[in-house]
Amino acid sequence: GAVVSQHPSRVICKSGTSVKIECRSLDFQATTMFWYRQFPKQSLMLMATSNEGSKATYEQGVEKDKFLINHASLTLSTLTVTSAHPEDSSFYICSARLLAGGRGETQYFGPGTRLLVL
């Protein structure tokens, strides 16, 4: 299967600071990447779609000015949590879409970044 990496895997920061998370597709090009968030005992919730070379599309209720997304190349998308607060503590997971022709497509997930805001 396709490989997606994330960095860092874990981050602890003080309230009010900004945190950048990188998502890379290692062995394929991804014009589209997705950012999800998962709180304890909850399912993954889509935050936004990251499109290479264009603005990200955000889900309803996700603040675009707080969660800055940049998809600078076909293998890299970044999520910056600005002015993080304790309620932003969560497991952030990216995925990259691999198109297999026709309507076949698969999202491969990165290992996730666990963010703890003190």
Place this chain on the structure above:
Amino acid sequence: QKEVEQNSGPLSVPEGAIASLNCTYSDRVSQSFFWYRQYSGKSPELIMSIYSNGDKEDGRFTAQLNKASQYVSLLIRDSQPSDSATYLCAVKRGPRRGGADGLTFGKGTHLIIQP
């Protein structure tokens, strides 16, 4: 009504038996369906995708799709203790204007395979 529903479990199955996991979805225009496995503290890993009505088999796993009933299932044959995990059903939403194009996940079913 939740978009993707799963029984949260836990579902306990003896080793070697068949584990049956179920999922229903509300968006009738959904076309793509996925099963992911998630171990505690880890990110999801893809098990199977299914797009057409009927069964799709891959090793010990069989996915079943019934679009008329808006129902997807996953069967795991010869269950092993290593299959113990949370199984997430995911649905790719139908096209919508101005919306993000990602997956909608159920809350997952916690499966326990008893040795």
